[in-house]
Every structure is written in C-alpha cells, then in structure tokens.
Amino acid sequence: MARMTMIEAIRSAMDVCMERDERVVVYGEDVGYFGGVFRCTQGLQKKYGKHRCFDSPINESGIVGTAIGMAVYGLRPCVEIQFADYMYPAYDQLTQEAARIRYRSNNDFTVPMTVRMPTGGGIFGGQTHSQSPEALFAHVCGLKTVIPSNPYDAKGLLIAAIEDDDPVIFLEPKRLYNGPFDGHYDQPVTPWKKHPLGEVPDGHYVEPLGKAAIRREGEDVTVLAYGTMVHVAEAAAKETGVDAEIIDLRTIVPLDFEAIEASVRKTGRCVIVHEATRTCGFGAELMAVVQEGCFYHLEAPVIRVTGWDTPYPHAHEWTYFPGPARVGAALKKVMEG
Template sequence: MSEDLKGKTTPMTMIQALRSAMDVMLERDDNVVVFGQDVGYFGGVFRCTEGLQKKYGKSRVFDAPISESGIVGAAIGMGAYGLRPCIEIQFADYIYPAYDQIVSEAARLRFRSAGDFTAPLTIRTPCGGGIYGGQTHSQSPEAVFTHVCGLRTVMPSNPYDAKGLLIASIENNDPVIFLEPKRIYNGPFNGHHDQPVVPWSKHPMGDVPEGYYTVPLESAAVFREGKDLTVLTYGTMVWVSEAATEESGIDAEIIDLRSLWPLDLPTILKSVKKTGRCVIVHEATRTSGFGAELTALVQEHCFYHLETPIERVTGWDTPYPHAQEWDYFPGPARVAAAFKRAMEK
C-alpha cells in the first residue's frame, strides 16, 4: 500500500472520503477533471462532489447533459488527449446507454492503438439498494464489466478503502469502473427512511487520512480473520457477512475483494485452503453473477482442500423489487444460514 499517513485523519462517511479523494487529485494534478449529471453546481445527487466546482472552477468540475453515452465518449477523448477524467454516472442503472462506448472504445483503446493511446478515465457510479429505488435505481451490474478485457472493476466497502482506491483509479492508465454501494454512503442511515442501512450495531465509518494515499487496485483485504470458513464478498455485503458471524457464532474469515478485476486470487486461495469451506455473498442476482466466477476459480484451485460444497448467497433472479427490497438483498439471517449449512455438511 502506498500511503502518506503523516497528516491528520478525520472520521468520514464514504461520501466524504470519495469527495476528499477527488479534492486531493484535483489539487495534485491539473489534468484531472470531474464531470457528469448535476455534479457541478448541485454537487451530485448524493453530494459526492459538493463544493468542488466552487473550489476548482467550472473548467475542472462541470455539469454534463443527460447523455451517458456522451459523457463516457467525451471522457474517452479527453483521456486519449492526456487528461484524467473522473466522471459520474448518476446511478449504475443508467450506465447501459454508455456500455458500447465503455466496451468498444475505452476498454480496447490501448490494444487497438498498440499502446499509442490510453483511456485513463474513472467511471464512478452508485450501485445496489438501500433507498427503495426499485429496478431503476438499485442494480448491481458488476459482473457485466468483469467480463470485459481491458477494464478494471472496483467496489469498496468502507471510507478508507474508498478514498485510497479512487485515488489509485484516477492515477491508473486504464479505464476503471468504480462502483459505490449507496447503502453505506452515509454510515448508519440512508437519509430517506428510518430503515438502518446496516441493521446491526456497527456501521462503516472510520478514520481517513486527509491527504494523499492509495490502496492497490488488485489487492483484496482480510477484513476479519477466522478458522471455520472463508467468506468471499465485497461492498455492503462485507458488513452483512460480519453481522452473520455474530448471529451464527461461526468463526468466519471474511475476504473483502475490493478489486473484482484484476482479482487477488492468491489471497482467496490461501484463505480457502486454510479453512476448507467457502461461502460467497453478493447483492446482485445469482445467475451469471460474479459469484459464479468465484465459485469456478475456487473449485479449480482448491478442489482437494474443500470439505463441503461451495455456498452462494445472492439477490433473487428477478427485477429489483420496490416493496421487498430488504428481503431481496442478503441479510445476516440468510448469510448465517449458509454458514451453518457449510459447517454441517
């Protein structure tokens, strides 16, 4: 980990940490620009960019038309020209109109130009549930990006990692899909309802350095050490999995993937070979979700170390429901039940 932690640390929510990352990079590198729908004067729908336009001006932080394809296409051109755009797609559900630009242009530019051009752009976008947004504001599309060669896909679970990973993404010379779990944006409550974002005592806040530091894009973290089984997860589900260890009494080792691709396979394999059991947890739908790739990799590399079949706990294979949101995504009870099944077999 590359860090400069001599400066002051401050308790931050994930939103504050992301804003701090963009602030650091806008000040550090004149080639960094931030733009997207409502990110300038308004400061973003979740206020992630609040105050940045006032500080750095309308040529560095600015609003874009409601055209996701246009936003990404412009950012690709800026990146090829030498800038480092950090753009926001207002919700991950809105990213699909830009999918062709991301896959056919950004991901392939380095390869099709034999290295003459790169696309050093970071695409920030809120993902997952937590605001009763239903199928138009709550999707988790990470799997469709991990399948694309030339892209990096990142999803942090806490403010410290969010800032370090975002800085590393902006500095990277390849396009990065930076998925932000909105359910843990603001700590314990989502700001719209009385429903707690994480329905247990702990919530994802922590001390974050105010200055520059990075978290490597290709590294997983051992969020919680344990001996009974290995949990492979990321984003909000890291906290759900921790709650499930308390509910089940099972000593689970939780691996926070952080970087979905490139994937830190050595950390995964070391843990699974130690525990002999594996549970995979993600909020996205089950079929063809990223958990399927994780299952295949663990099976290929750890077959003779596994004591029981691999368990998967995921969202339903349905469009995201409005009223049943808290039943849709895995909660501590569902994850704890999977832990117990893994231990009983």
C-alpha cells in the first residue's frame, strides 16, 4: 500500500476511474491546468487530456446542469464545486433535476454523476468557505451523501460514488485534507507533503455506500459521527477514559441503520457529534433513528454536540467547533444518566 493524504487518495480515485472507464470526465473551477484549489485533480489533465479534465466557468449551476445532461446522455461526470458554500446556485439543479430524473422517467434514465465539495472549517477560511451543509442534501430523496474521515475510505467511497448509477454528493472535510488530525483544532495546519496520513491501495477498490465502520469498540456509550468529528470523538474518548464505541457513518444517505441500532442496543447510551449547526442538523435525524429503534435499550437521554446556531463565526472558529472538551463533557454527562 502507498502512504497517502486524503488529497492524494481522492486524486487516485479519479485517476483509477478515468483509466478504467473513458466515460468518466472531471471538471470544475480551476480543476484542469491548475489542478484544483486544493490540488485534488493535479496531473489529471496532463494524463487524460483537456477533453476529459477541464476548467469550467465560475458558474456552479452551469457545472451541475451540464453534468446532469452528460450523465443522462451516458457519461459519468465527476465535478467539483470549489467549496461547499458555493453550491447554493446549483441547489435547484440538484434537487429538481438530478435527484428526480430516475423517478420522472420511470427508470428509463439515470444520473450517474458525482459532485465533489470541500466542506467544513478548520483552515481559517471564514464564513463563505467553511459551512457544513450535509443536512440540505440528506433531506432530498434521490441524492446520496458521502462524508469520509480518512484517506482509505475517501478513495474507496469516491470510486463507489463515481461507479454508482445515481447522483452522489461527496463532501470532503477540508481539515482532513492536509495531514494528521488528533481532534484538536488549535493545532497548526501543516504542509501535506510532510505528513502522509494513511495506507491506501494503489489500484481499484470500493467501500460500499451505506455501510458504517466501527472506529473504536466500546461498551459504555455509542458515539455517532462522520468526517472530521470522528477524530474529535476519538480524542474525547481517549482523554476522558470513557469506554466509547465510535461509529463512523461514512455515508449519511444511505444510512446504516443496522450498525447504529446494534451499537446503541449494546451500550444503552448515545452521543451524536457533527460540525454543522444544531437546529435541523443531521444529528436530529440520528436522534430520531435511535429513539425509534432503541428506546427500550436506552439508559440515558441522547445528547447532541454540534456547531452553534449562528452564521459561521470566523472570529470564534475554534470555540464554534465541537472539540474534545465539549464532546468529553457530553460523554461524562450521558454516563451519569
């Protein structure tokens, strides 16, 4: 296996898919010659040519709209929205067209496209480069939503997304792009070349959509998390000494109900962690799942640890994020129940 950062793993996934299937095309703002603002597509245009990896205008609705047309036509576009915060002009295309074509056409047409978006904060990006909008996609029937937490999963899940026959929203936590993360946001963001993060196979492999992973086995409490918050939860469990079982959801649509219910029924307690704002965040859906499937097994109320219900507070970025201290306090509180 090669040692890769998440950036390199994502690039490797697109490379593998483009090499295996000439229908796969990659495009977006600055993804061609420049290689993307985070360099996730670096070298793909040189290897596959300008007709398969190319730059688009600064027009998110145009990027997604043309990808829908390409996908219906028979191609497999993998497009990049430069930051998840920029996707709102394309939200109409995603929700009214991409998510519905299979149903509107009575299964005659599918939309095998993937929309990649860097998500979340932790890189000093400010209000318009740091949002976590996953709940907006999870709400829409017909879209699949993926959020990896490590390079191995990032590659396997992205290959699965590109090969899927339905539209997939692939959210890439920016805080995990550039090197190791121990769950503490105040650590410096260091150059990715100096800090490879995980072992990743060079060739083709897939991680199935809709299958969660147990990152840490435990008996006392279940922690449900995804993306960057998996690492925060691991740090909190280590620092508090609570025997927490950490479930990395990996995909929130489709959701692995069986893994969630099996863990909560075993531990009898549950803490849910996500970076997005609290109200109508995906944690509310997870609470409903636990309530409906595990009520008689619960020993204490379910607790959410989330971002604040405010516009993204650039000046207070580090306290906005759920960190090990906040998650640790929730673990201790739920153990008192």
